[in-house]
Amino acid sequence: MLFRKFSLAVYALLILIPLLMVALTSVKSLQETFRDPLGLPEDGFQWSNYSAIFQEQTMAGYFMNSTIVTLFSVFLTLFFASMIAFGISRLNNWMGNILFGLFTLGMMVPAQVNMVPLYSLMLDLNLTNSLLGLILVNIAVTLPIAVFILTGFMKTLPKELFEASTIDGAGNWQIYTKLALPLSLPSLSATAIFLFVMHWNDLLYPLLFITDNAYKTLPLALLEFQGEYSTNYPMLFTGVIIASAPMVIAYVFLQRFFVAGMTAGALKG
Amino acid sequence: MKISKTIYLFFLPGLFLYSIFFLYPTVSALFYSFTDWDGLSDAYQFVGIGNYERALTGDSVFRKTVGNNLKFMLMVVIFQTLVALAFAMIVLKNTKTNLFLRALYFFPTILSSVSVAFIWSFIYDPSLGILNQILELLGLDFLQQNWLGNSDIAIYSLAITQIWFHAGQMLIIFVAGLQAIPEDLYEVAKIEGASKWQTFRKVTWPLLAPSATIVIAYTTIQSFKAFDLVFAMTGGGPNNSTEIIATYIFDVAFRSYNFGYASSISVLFMIIIAFITFLQFKALRSDRISY
Numbered sequence: 001m002l003f004r005k006f007s008l009a010v011y012a013l014l015i016l017i018p019l020l021m022v023a024l025t026s027v028k029s030l031q032e033t034f035r036d037p038l039g040l041p042e043d044g045f046q047w048s049n050y051s052a053i054f055q056e057q058t059m060a061g062y063f064m065n066s067t068i069v070t071l072f073s074v075f076l077t078l079f080f081a082s083m084i085a086f087g088i089s090r091l092n093n094w095m096g097n098i099l100f101g102l103f104t105l106g107m108m109v110p111a112q113v114n115m116v117p118l119y120s121l122m123l124d125l126n127l128t129n130s131l132l133g134l135i136l137v138n139i140a141v142t143l144p145i146a147v148f149i150l151t152g153f154m155k156t157l158p159k160e161l162f163e164a165s166t167i168d169g170a171g172n173w174q175i176y177t178k179l180a181l182p183l184s185l186p187s188l189s190a191t192a193i194f195l196f197v198m199h200w201n202d203l204l205y206p207l208l209f210i211t212d213n214a215y216k217t218l219p220l221a222l223l224e225f226q227g228e229y230s231t232n233y234p235m236l237f238t239g240v241i242i243a244s245a246p247m248v249i250a251y252v253f254l255q256r257f258f259v260a261g262m263t264a265g266a267l268k269g
Numbered sequence: 270m271k272i273s274k275t276i277y278l279f280f281l282p283g284l285f286l287y288s289i290f291f292l293y294p295t296v297s298a299l300f301y302s303f304t305d306w307d308g309l310s311d312a313y314q315f316v317g318i319g320n321y322e323r324a325l326t327g328d329s330v331f332r333k334t335v336g337n338n339l340k341f342m343l344m345v346v347i348f349q350t351l352v353a354l355a356f357a358m359i360v361l362k363n364t365k366t367n368l369f370l371r372a373l374y375f376f377p378t379i380l381s382s383v384s385v386a387f388i389w390s391f392i393y394d395p396s397l398g399i400l401n402q403i404l405e406l407l408g409l410d411f412l413q414q415n416w417l418g419n420s421d422i423a424i425y426s427l428a429i430t431q432i433w434f435h436a437g438q439m440l441i442i443f444v445a446g447l448q449a450i451p452e453d454l455y456e457v458a459k460i461e462g463a464s465k466w467q468t469f470r471k472v473t474w475p476l477l478a479p480s481a482t483i484v485i486a487y488t489t490i491q492s493f494k495a496f497d498l499v500f501a502m503t504g505g506g507p508n509n510s511t512e513i514i515a516t517y518i519f520d521v522a523f524r525s526y527n528f529g530y531a532s533s534i535s536v537l538f539m540i541i542i543a544f545i546t547f548l549q550f551k552a553l554r555s556d557r558i559s560y
Contacts, residue, residue, distance in 0.1 A: 004359050008370060011356060014433065015373055018388050021399065025391070037397040080283035087279035090272055099280060106291055110494050110542065112515035113535045114294035116522045117301060120308060121294055140290035143283055172275045201381035203497045208523075219383045223501055226387070233391050240384040247379045255372050262378055263441050 026050075026237040033234055049238040058213060059242060062221040066243075069131055069217055070199040073138035077195055078188060080139065081146035082154075086180045088147075089154040090162065090172070100151060106144030111204055119208050129212045137205050142198060146191050153187035154180060193254070193261030200247060218243040301532040308528035320533035330509055331517065331534060335541070337424050338513040342492040342545075344428040349488055350481070352436045357443035371444065374437035382434075382497030389430040390502055393417050417503055420510035427502060427511055431495055439484045446480025447473070486549055493542055514538045 025033055027045040036042075053059060084103060088096040118137070127133030157180065165175050181188070206220035216224075222239050229235045251258050302320055306313035324331050356374065360367040377385065392398050393416035401413045416426040450473065458468045474481075496515040499505060505512035505520065512520070518538065522531035 007356070008359060011352075012370060012373055015376060015437075017399070018392060018433075019376070021391070022388055034397065037391075038399055038402060080286070083279040084283045087276050090276050090279075103283075103287065106287070108490075108543070108546070109291075109295060109539060110490065110515065112494070112496055112518050113539050114291070114298050116308070116518070116528050116531050116535060117294035117297035118290065119522070120528070121290070121297075136286060137290050139283075140286045143287050143291075147283070166272075172273055172279065176279070197379055201383075203381070203383055203500070207500075219381045219497075222381070222383045222387070226501070231394070231397070233387075233397070236387050237391075240387055244380055244384055251376070251379050258379065259372070259375060259441055262375075262438055263445065 022237045022240055025233050026241050028234055030232055030234055049234045050242075053235060053238050053242070057221065057225070057239075059221075061214065062216055062218050063242070065131060065215060066200060066217040066219075069134050069138065070196060072135045073142070073199045074192055074195045076135065077139045077142050077146050078192055081143055081191070082150050082181060082184065082188065083176065084143075084147050085150035085154045085184075086172075086176050088151050089157070092155075092159075100147070103144050103147040106141070107148060111141060115204070115208060122209055128209045129215050130209075131215055133209055134205055134215075134217070137209075138199055138202070141205075142195055146195065149191050149194075150184065150187055153184055157183050189257055190261040193257050196250075197247065197258075197262065298532045298535045301529050302536045303533075304529040306529040306532075307526045308522065309526060313529065316529065320530045321537070323530065324534055324537060330512070333509055334512045334514055334517045337509075337511060338493060340424055341428050341431070341495065341513060342489060344425060345431050345492045346485055346488050348428075349432045349436050349439060350484055352432065353439035353484065354443050354477075354481075356436075357440045357447055360440075361444060361447055371437075371441060374440055376437065377434050378438045380434075382495075383501050385430060385434050386498055386501035389426075389433070390417065393426055417511075418507060420507045423503055423507065423511045427495070427499060430502070431492065431498060434498070435488070435491060439488060442480055442484050442487075443477070446477050450476045482550065486546055489545055489549065490542065493538075514541070 021038070024040065025037075026049055027047065028041045029043075029046050029048075032039075032041060032043070084099070088100050090096075091099075122128050122133055122137070125133075127136065161179060162175055165179060170178070201219055202217075203219040203223065206217045207223070210216050210220060222236075222243050225236055225239050301313075303315055303317060304313040305316050305319075360370050360374075392400050395401060395413075395415040395418065398416070400416065404410060404412050414422060417423050454472050454476075455468065458472050463471065493513070494515065495513060496519070499511055499513055499516050500519070503511040505516045514534065515538070518531050518534050521527050521534060
């Protein structure tokens, strides 16, 4: 029993200490960090890193880009994936199965496999250095997992309900918007959170397609701070805190949904 | 019951984007893998299986990269799964403390790889880092290391970071799997006088096999996709000792502008993943029983 409690505490500290270290370092000066990397800030909290990073970097712009890309990617992926999931569960035949297989095939392919041709395609389509380009690729890449989760859920909805509305003269679109979507809300919200975390944190596609500062998202900007600030960890960690803040705040309030969302993909399998 | 043909319209927007931005590039990867395309010029020549020959016989860096990736994968799959399962069994009951601990353990999952990379670069820093300082405090100076700079251990340092990053997520999956096992099976085992190990081997493990399959398959894919973490922490160095297949593809394509060759490695990458996933499903399926 004692050993169990001890293990739990050790694991908890392994998570907590690095996080506290990030928070503390972000309010220390560089000199102080070099002198005493682990100590508390002696001259009180220094908020200067925060003002400095907003002055030296177009943080607001990066924040805006991340927000736009994430919101549109999540919304459109959910919209298109739920339509496909609805289609598959309505068809409920070999056609549906083939389409389900075609879409979920994408889950098995790591993004790095097709990044080379995708890059030249984006150049050809003039979609590099464009938020729209990022959004379109994001949708295509996360569609498989979203279709997978949503189809699993929609197949459990009672068929009789849909059939009754068909008899009442409702078209597919009406059944989708008035019945399928509202009934799938738990699954939609779980998928939404999963997608939020993925899109907000994505590095690969911005790294491939964005070189212009005006279109950079937070993870890419953060990565490039490393080149600029080198081992100036107070500044790097200030960046980490700003970039993670929306997710952390959302996590504190919507914890249960996060846990459901981030494991939904895995559990439905 | 007849369904209106309009149902096919529901697939259109998704299928359109999926075909252009996913299926087409994936299929072209296969096509370009037989060429010497540099990614910039319009002209390229077919080189037959030349790229594959080079990858499999002539490229020592690629061989090293595959080895690194397997080391990384094995370490992450084994230790992350063990940690996740062991702790899932301890925080299984939905008490207040356990719910809090699960939320805490899960926390790193919501961070970006770049953030995690910065945090651990600082921890591993040879002069500033807390890891070396803690070792000194404990009088274990001889264990101090340049964790990311020593080419013998850098890949394992990265694996530990990956485990810190994702063990909590796997723990939650195990908790869900364990909670689904009916309580009376444990009662029966107790009455029959089964030992703790016997109970685990005969009751918990077989019923947990579906979740374990998912966790292990997911962890494997994740460890092949650890591109961001490696890219931000070591960039594949020192001496390619942390280069994994995904970062190598990036280097070959975007630093050496050898798109044809990078495509052939992508195809091999796909085959390796498919093969490992297949093996795992086969191995774990045989352990699956339902009561």
